[in-house]
Amino acid sequence: MVSVVDDVTAEIIALKKQRDAIILAHYYQQGEIQELADVTGDSLKLARAAAAVHNPVIVFCGVVFMAETAKMLNPDKRVLVPDLQAGCSLVESCPADKLRRYQEMLRANGRRFQTVCYINSSAAVKALSDWVVTSGNAVEVVQKRVPPDYEILFVPDRHLGAYLQEVTGRPMILWDGACIVHEIFSLSDLLAMQRRYPQAKTIAHPECPKNILEHADFVGGTEAMRQYVARHHEPTTFLVATEANMIWELQRHYPQHTYLPVPGVSCACNRCPHMARNTLEKVRDCLRDLAPEITWQPEFDKARAVLSRSLLEPAAQTATQPAGD
Numbered sequence: 369m370v371s372v373v374d375d376v377t378a379e380i381i382a383l384k385k386q387r388d389a390i391i392l393a394h395y396y397q398q399g400e401i402q403e404l405a406d407v408t409g410d411s412l413k414l415a416r417a418a419a420a421v422h423n424p425v426i427v428f429c430g431v432v433f434m435a436e437t438a439k440m441l442n443p444d445k446r447v448l449v450p451d452l453q454a455g456c457s458l459v460e461s462c463p464a465d466k467l468r469r470y471q472e473m474l475r476a477n478g479r480r481f482q483t484v485c486y487i488n489s490s491a492a493v494k495a496l497s498d499w500v501v502t503s504g505n506a507v508e509v510v511q512k513r514v515p516p517d518y519e520i521l522f523v524p525d526r527h528l529g530a531y532l533q534e535v536t537g538r539p540m541i542l543w544d545g546a547c548i549v550h551e552i553f554s555l556s557d558l559l560a561m562q563r564r565y566p567q568a569k570t571i572a573h574p575e576c577p578k579n580i581l582e583h584a585d586f587v588g589g590t591e592a593m594r595q596y597v598a599r600h601h602e603p604t605t606f607l608v609a610t611e612a613n614m615i616w617e618l619q620r621h622y623p624q625h626t627y628l629p630v631p632g633v634s635c636a637c638n639r640c641p642h643m644a645r646n647t648l649e650k651v652r653d654c655l656r657d658l659a660p661e662i663t664w665q666p667e668f669d670k671a672r673a674v675l676s677r678s679l680l681e682p683a684a685q686t687a688t689q690p691a692g693d
């Protein structure tokens with residue numbers, strides 16, 4: 369019997385061909401969307417993939433700031449999203465006008481700083497920044513690109529910022545933002561799982577608070593997590609402290625292992641409600657209607673320049689790289 373999902377999937381495949389479109393999907397998308405995608409990845413991998421796309425249409429299955437990034441890095445393409453309401457708590461935590469006022473206050477107080485923003489931010493915030501980082505390249509950017517005689521204002525994720533401070537030894541002024549998914553992992557549940565599975569490896573995303581990270585065997589963004597798991601050849605149990613859809617990607621490529629999601633304090637799983645807005649039906653509809661579409665905004669010009677030099681240019685070509693590094 370042919371299911372509704374099979375029908376919708378068939379429609380998407382036909383429309384994709386008709387539109388000559390490519391589908392990019394984040395690891396936090398539900399498995400049936402990742403299954404259909406031409407490329408799956410973390411923010412850094414998807415941004416770089418988007419910049420290299422030749423197809424006229426990109427369907428970006430993730431949240432809106434990711435689709436905006438794709439548009440900025442490949443402006444001639446039509447970038448569609450299944451749901452324009454797919455936001456992000458980190459984006460919301462850092463309004464551009466508030467950041468601008470804070471930067472002005474720091475300058476008025478004689479502070480010499482560069483602003484490093486996590487890619488989970490609006491285009492207007494990126495436009496106010498010197499560097500944009502993902503969890504995949506943040507350590508490299510902080511170590512190799514921000515001149516050592518500058519302070520760092522890191523926005524908007526205080527947990528990723530605190531982790532970067534610890535790893536790089538660079539003190540930072542931290543914005544008070546957090547991801548609603550990663551902030552609520554339950555330490556007591558994690559410790560109980562570790563007692564129950566003493567041989568298990570705990571992998572955690574650096575958006576998690578320090579109390580979770582200090583109990584992890586590995587800390588890294590989703591692509592780094594995937595690579596860490598790939599290095600384990602013997603069947604292993606992994607306790608996964610990131611958005612639970614990541615397990616689909618791990619299971620697909622490394623089925624010999626067992627993956628257990630670390631629960632949050634208020635639910636049995638950790639699913640991002642913004643990512644969950646995207647459905648197969650909405651993917652089909654946006655391909656059919658060529659909408660919703662990411663259109664060019666005035667702040668995209670400046671944000672694009674910051675994104676390009678941060679994510680696409682190697683460190684050695686960057687003018688502000690510290691001498692001798």
Ligand code: SF4
Pocket residue numbers: 396431455456457458488547548549550611640641642643
């Ligand atoms: S998981 Fe957190 S950081 Fe990622 S899109 Fe959802 S709210 Fe934003």
